[in-house]
Amino acid sequence: MKIHLKIWTQKNPDDKGRFVTHTVENISEESSFLEMFDILNEQLVAENKEPIVFDHDCREGICGMCSMTINGIPHGPERETTVCQLHMRKFKDGDTIVVEPWRAGPFPVKKDLIVSRDAFDLIQQAGGFITSRTGSARDANEILIPKDVVEKAMDAASCIGCGACVAACPNASAMLFTSAKVSHLNYLPQGSPEKDRRTIAMVEKMDELGFGNCSNYGECQAVCPKGITLDFIAKMNRDYAVAKARQLANS
Amino acid sequence: MNLDSKIPEGPISEKWSNFKFHAKLVNPSNRRKFRVIVVGSGLAGASAAASLAEQGYNIDCFCYQDSPRRAHSIAAQGGINAAKNYQNDGDSIYRLFYDTVKGGDFRSREANVYRLAEVSVNIIDQCVAQGVPFAREYGGLLANRSFGGAQVSRTFYARGQTGQQLLLGAYSALERQIGLGKVKMHTRREMLDLVVIDGNAKGIIVRNLLTGEIERYAADAVLLCTGGYGNVFYLSTNAQGCNVTAAFRCYKRGAGFANPCFTQIHPTCIPRHGDQQSKLTLMSESLRNDGRIWVPKNAADCGKNPNDIPEEDRDYYLERKYPSFGNLAPRDISSRAAKEACDDGRGVGPAVKGKREGVYLDFADAIKRDGLATVKEKYGNLFDMYERITGENAYEVPMRIYPASHYTMGGLWVDYTLQSTIPGLFVLGEANFSDHGANRLGASALMQGLADGYFVIPYTLPDYLARVGAQNIKTDRPEFEAVEKDVRERINKLMSIKGTKSPRQFHIELGKVMWEKCGMARSEESLKEALEIIPQIRKDFWKNLRVVGDENTINIELERAGRVADFIDFAEVMVRDALERRESCGAHFRVEFQTEDGEAKRNDAEYSYAAVWEYTGDDTPPIMHKEPITHDEVKPVVRSYK
Numbered sequence: 001m002k003i004h005l006k007i008w009t010q011k012n013p014d015d016k017g018r019f020v021t022h023t024v025e026n027i028s029e030e031s032s033f034l035e036m037f038d039i040l041n042e043q044l045v046a047e048n049k050e051p052i053v054f055d056h057d058c059r060e061g062i063c064g065m066c067s068m069t070i071n072g073i074p075h076g077p078e079r080e081t082t083v084c085q086l087h088m089r090k091f092k093d094g095d096t097i098v099v100e101p102w103r104a105g106p107f108p109v110k111k112d113l114i115v116s117r118d119a120f121d122l123i124q125q126a127g128g129f130i131t132s133r134t135g136s137a138r139d140a141n142e143i144l145i146p147k148d149v150v151e152k153a154m155d156a157a158s159c160i161g162c163g164a165c166v167a168a169c170p171n172a173s174a175m176l177f178t179s180a181k182v183s184h185l186n187y188l189p190q191g192s193p194e195k196d197r198r199t200i201a202m203v204e205k206m207d208e209l210g211f212g213n214c215s216n217y218g219e220c221q222a223v224c225p226k227g228i229t230l231d232f233i234a235k236m237n238r239d240y241a242v243a244k245a246r247q248l249a250n251s
Numbered sequence: 252m253n254l255d256s257k258i259p260e261g262p263i264s265e266k267w268s269n270f271k272f273h274a275k276l277v278n279p280s281n282r283r284k285f286r287v288i289v290v291g292s293g294l295a296g297a298s299a300a301a302s303l304a305e306q307g308y309n310i311d312c313f314c315y316q317d318s319p320r321r322a323h324s325i326a327a328q329g330g331i332n333a334a335k336n337y338q339n340d341g342d343s344i345y346r347l348f349y350d351t352v353k354g355g356d357f358r359s360r361e362a363n364v365y366r367l368a369e370v371s372v373n374i375i376d377q378c379v380a381q382g383v384p385f386a387r388e389y390g391g392l393l394a395n396r397s398f399g400g401a402q403v404s405r406t407f408y409a410r411g412q413t414g415q416q417l418l419l420g421a422y423s424a425l426e427r428q429i430g431l432g433k434v435k436m437h438t439r440r441e442m443l444d445l446v447v448i449d450g451n452a453k454g455i456i457v458r459n460l461l462t463g464e465i466e467r468y469a470a471d472a473v474l475l476c477t478g479g480y481g482n483v484f485y486l487s488t489n490a491q492g493c494n495v496t497a498a499f500r501c502y503k504r505g506a507g508f509a510n511p512c513f514t515q516i517h518p519t520c521i522p523r524h525g526d527q528q529s530k531l532t533l534m535s536e537s538l539r540n541d542g543r544i545w546v547p548k549n550a551a552d553c554g555k556n557p558n559d560i561p562e563e564d565r566d567y568y569l570e571r572k573y574p575s576f577g578n579l580a581p582r583d584i585s586s587r588a589a590k591e592a593c594d595d596g597r598g599v600g601p602a603v604k605g606k607r608e609g610v611y612l613d614f615a616d617a618i619k620r621d622g623l624a625t626v627k628e629k630y631g632n633l634f635d636m637y638e639r640i641t642g643e644n645a646y647e648v649p650m651r652i653y654p655a656s657h658y659t660m661g662g663l664w665v666d667y668t669l670q671s672t673i674p675g676l677f678v679l680g681e682a683n684f685s686d687h688g689a690n691r692l693g694a695s696a697l698m699q700g701l702a703d704g705y706f707v708i709p710y711t712l713p714d715y716l717a718r719v720g721a722q723n724i725k726t727d728r729p730e731f732e733a734v735e736k737d738v739r740e741r742i743n744k745l746m747s748i749k750g751t752k753s754p755r756q757f758h759i760e761l762g763k764v765m766w767e768k769c770g771m772a773r774s775e776e777s778l779k780e781a782l783e784i785i786p787q788i789r790k791d792f793w794k795n796l797r798v799v800g801d802e803n804t805i806n807i808e809l810e811r812a813g814r815v816a817d818f819i820d821f822a823e824v825m826v827r828d829a830l831e832r833r834e835s836c837g838a839h840f841r842v843e844f845q846t847e848d849g850e851a852k853r854n855d856a857e858y859s860y861a862a863v864w865e866y867t868g869d870d871t872p873p874i875m876h877k878e879p880i881t882h883d884e885v886k887p888v889v890r891s892y893k
Contacts (some may be wrong), residue, residue, distance in 0.1 A: 012804065030524035032640075038529050038755070045753045045808065052799045053807050055317065057490040059530040061636065062415055063321040078639070085639045110461055111805045118438070121318050125430035129423035130382045134705045136300040137373070138378035141337060144391030154384040154409060157416060160319055183381050 001027040001088060010109050017109065021100070033076065033086040034059060034066065054113040061085040061136065061225065064160030067167070067241040068113055069100040074164035074223045082162065082225040102167035106174070106210045117163050119209045120177060127201035128181045130191050139229055149187055156183040158226040165220035165228075171212030176220040177208045179236035180228050186239055196243035203240050252507055252865050254878040255668040258362040263884050264344075264668045267366045270667070271710050275717035282307030284721035287712070288455055288470040289498055290442045292319030294414075294421055294697060295680025296476030298704025301424035304433035306709060308716075311468055312425070313437045314455060315492055320422045322476060323490040324700060327414025328535035328633070329398060330406035331378075333371040338395050342403040344368045349885055351695060353402040354581055355688020356837035356853060357887040358510070358861070358880055362667060365884075369696050370706040375407055377705055381420040385409050398693040399536055400581040402893075404693045410536050411632045412844040417697055421458070421704070425677045432846070440466070441810065442497040443738045445473065445676065448730045451719065452457075452501075452676035456731070456738045460810065463803040465738055467726035471716055472675045474708065476700075479659035479681040481514065483818050484770065485762020485823065487656035488520060488533040490647060494814040495821045498663050498682055500732035502824075506671040507863035507876065509664035509684035511821070512829035515838045516690055516771050517657030518585035521640055522600050522609040522663035531655035532640055534612075534633055536693045539578045541626065542650070544569050544585070546610050550596040557599065557611055558648050568592055583838045586654035590771050593653070600651040606720040613649035628761040654771060658696060660687040660838065661828070664878070667712035669703060672863075675719070677712060684861065689837025709831045744801055745812045750795035754811040757792050761819055764788070769826050774842045776882060778830040785826065789819045824864050824873055831875060834858045855887050 002025045010017030024040045031039075041051035053149040057065040066083040070076035077088045091097065099113065159180035166174050167184050182199055185191035191198070214233055221230050259270040277285065285308050289300040293316040300312040314322060334347040347368040352359055375393070379385065385407050386394040395404040409416040439460040446454035446469070454469040480488040480495035480672040502508045509713070519534045545565045552560050569590055570577045580588075592598065596606035618626050623646065627634070634645050634709055640887040644883045669677045669685075687695065704719040768781035792815070800806045835844040835851035836858070844852045860877040867874055 026374075028525050028527050029529040032529070035527045035529045039527060042753055042755060042794060043806075045797060045799055048797075048799060049809060053805050057316060057321060057492050058323060058326045058411050060326055060488075060532045061639075062326050062412065063316070063323070063490065065316060065321050080635075081639055085540075085636070087640065087642070089642055114805065117317055120319075121426060122425045124320075124423065129427040131427065132377070132380040132424070133305050134377060134424070134709065135373070135377035140335070140375045140379040140385075141392050142378060145387055146391050147387045147389050150384045150387045153382070154416075157384050157409075157419065158412065160415070161318065184384070186609075188384070190382050191381055201657065 001029060001091070003027055003091065005040065006096065006098045007113055008100040009052065013108055013110060026086055029090045032059070032084060033070070033088065033089065034084050052112050056084055056103045059084040062160060064162035067102050067115065067164070069102065069167060071098050074102065075225055078226050080225055100115055102163055104172035106172065107163060107166060116180055119211070120161050121162065122209060123174065123178055123202055123205050124181060126205035127194070127198035128185070129235040130185055131194060132190070143189055145189060153184050153187040156180045156187065156228065158233055160226055160229055162225065164223045164225060166211065167220040168223040169212065169217070170217060171215060172218045173214045173220070174206050174211035175208055175214040175233045175236070176224065176230070178202050179232035181240065182236045183232040185236070195239065196246055199236065199239045199243045200247065201237070242243040252672055252863065252876045254507070254664065254672070254863055254876055255666060256360060256878060257668060259667065263361060263365045266362050267369055272713070274710055274714040277713045277717050279307055281721070285309065285716050286311065286470040287466055287472050287474060289474045289476060290455065291314070291322065291476035291478060293322035293324035293476060293478060294418055294541060294679065294700030294703045296322065296474070297418065297421035297425045298701050299429050299433050299474055299476060299679055299708045301421060302705050302709045303712065310428070310433050310434040311470065311824060313440045313442060315439065315441045315460060317437070317438055319425055319436060320419065323419060324495055324697070325418045326490065327417045327697055328411045328533065329537040330396065330408035330413045330694040331374065331417060331741065332398070332405050332694040333375045333407060333698065334368055334405060334631060335372055335375060337393060338404045340403045342405050346403065347371060347405065350401050350802060351686070351692060352688070352885045354690055354692035354892060356690050356851070356890055357688065357855065357859070357882060357885070358836055360685050360880060361882070361884050367686050367699055367702050370702045373706055374698060374701045374743050378417060378420050378760045378818065381424060383409060383416045383420040396537060396540060397579070399539065399579050399585070400692040408537070411630070414697060417701065417824035418445055421701070442477070442500070443813070444500045444734050446731050446734045447504055447673060448724065448728065451453030451674045453724045454726065454731060461805055463806065463872045467735060469724040469726045469731070471719065471721055471724070472677060472712060474677045474679060475663065476679045476704070477662065477682045479662065480821060481656045481659055483822055484526060484656040484766050485758050485760070486523070486766070488517060488531050494817065496814050496817045499817045499821050500602050501663060501671065501673065501676060503866050504553035504673065505866070506673045506676060507865055508661070508824060508863045509863045510661040510828065511825040511864065512769070512832060512839050513660035513689050513837060514656060515582060515658040515660060516586040516654040518582055518589055518654050519612065519635065519652045520655035520657070522651050522653040525603055531887065532636070533655070533657060534650065534652060535636060538633060541629070542578065542612040542614050543567055543616060544578050544610055544612055546592045546597040546599060553599050554606055560893065561819050566597070573892045580892045581690060581692065583840070586771055587840060589654055603769050609651035609653045611649035612652045614645065615649070618646065648884065653814060658691055659683065660689060660691055662855065664861065668714065669707060670711070672716065675715065679708060683840070689839055704738045741813070742809065745796065745809060745816070746798050746802055748793065748796045748798070750797050752795045752809055753797055757788060758811065761785070761815070761822055763789055765822055769829050772840050772842050773829050775830065778826050781826045782830070785819060785823045790814065792819060827873065828862055828864065831862060832858060
């Protein structure tokens, strides 16, 4: 295959950035999108030019590191698929593909296609945990958790923290991410003692970091590589309202 | 080189209790005076950093990714073993210990393995308390499945994403400590060297991957949790960034490297598609619970649609050769059997460079027996992943699989306390060598990473710290100066060659040599060839390498160049180790040493030891030392899975 690429190129956080056009040839249809980038980069190095930098690591769709907006869609055209698992057979010979970094205020571009997603770790630090000191746990089977409950928690816990939801949202909202993290722990009985604190702390941290609000576009759900649904946002809103009401009642 | 394994006194079941009782402690109010460096944030690193911070120590934790949540432990699919015996099927700590020693082909240290089995039960409790959503039965109890090399059902799992969920659990505990200020997290940093002061590890030099700055960090002890070196083969199931640099730098500073030739080839990976391949993807071994592995009996059928090949023309070779374990035979055995079938010209799938390298993993019988819905529920995400990568629907045509480099049992030598031959340098998880011998059983990597981090190091590290005392080392000491100078010189050297070949080209070249000469099957001849070729690659590397860009910014070429340079040097140690071990055991298969029916032939009389390599200089070969492996509990037998 022969592919034309328009790739966002930006030297550093202060650089204005621009699209640069490249062409790569002899790409196998069986190659992944990132393997096509590897070939492009080898080509650039052969020409003594700097390669395009992009985040990637596991290349099996689970680490959440890869982050490219392809033809306007975070992670590209295939549903429930990260960029690293997107394959060239989904494109046509001669296609022109536009590749950009995640675009969102709280995700500043560092270089080319690499952005900082440190904000996600800060949300997690605010309350995305169950306080359970190592060595203090009781026997695992003493906590009975119905299968449907654990399955729901697992649906939420599947989030890989890639940030596509934020990149897709016109408001740069991190509600899908935060709600997945909150819901995973709030569904479980082990998570209930800290439920209110957690929900309030994580939501407020998310707001403080400059992520926008949810106005039900649903773009986040459409691009989520793990199929996380808007239901979790509804759950988080409910948990937040209840937590706030309880806080008020107890104050 | 002092290889005192420091195994505690007493019967095997009491050794760990004895150690814990006799270990020195640091009183709670003194713990804040100590600083500990943790390199790596996977299962071992994150769990160690969080647990030590909970105890009150100050931690600096480092990872090369943008967040600790992305360490490659996250990609483990199948599960984690624990001797809970929740299934009432005869499991026990002793049985898990026995299975692990046997699975490791009698080349692991018994006392360490027993401790691993002992704390395995605590790991599950700990993870559930943190909110890890392990699979459950309708009644709310934990569910189990079975895995290769075991006849009991002791594997806990969270769909096909067990590693992810365990890592998110450890990561959440770590993030909590970061929020509390006990852990300072340093992301996008790569450790480039170790600083040793008066014979003790007291700091590291890292490169900030965003700015290119070289930074110094000092501490009272250094914990290396940097994973394995599977990427020495270029193509592996490891993440792109996995590398041997941190461990290899420590080796060059005096840490012994043990059993580097013990590298595991995982039997169930998606076959290569061609030359543009950058990584291989593993399909969880749990698939072997229900999938049946076969190749056509006749080479002439290999190009046919598998559904058109009648039952009598199929060779279910694992079931035929190993009737009692069948498709669940251990990884090394399954991998080699697949290679044999393909070498025999009976491989399936598209040919790469004229050879079909793949075997079928067929779910037709499972679907017939249990129904499509059940198979979908168990393995749906794996089938989806397979389809995304290959474009094929495995509910309709059998999957194609082939072995790939996956895990490395070898690693830095450690004693019972996980301390390397450099005092103060502790090595956890895949980066050390002790627990898996010559072959690791499925679902045991997660167990070991978490055992080391949650339940071993919190007891063994204080013993060291209490002995040496808090020293409040500063980074302006001449030792830091000297090591930083080495690091800068090396970077300058890589940048200044200005040749014509990219780091990736060298990596591909090296990987090819290692896979062909030191991969699934090795011979004296192939290893000696490798020892001829590797120095040529090194020479070419330092003469013709091209690193574009500059070092004061994100420079992915410089990162790769440094890693490949270490892989080249490390590869030579690995090949030497494979050459010296004139026996076949576990994952190390020397073609000269096999039984009449092609099984690995161990030589316990001469090779019951861990080979520990000591660096002696860039121009002199390393020296091998031996730590005898004794078999006090489990008498070595021919490892039979027939």
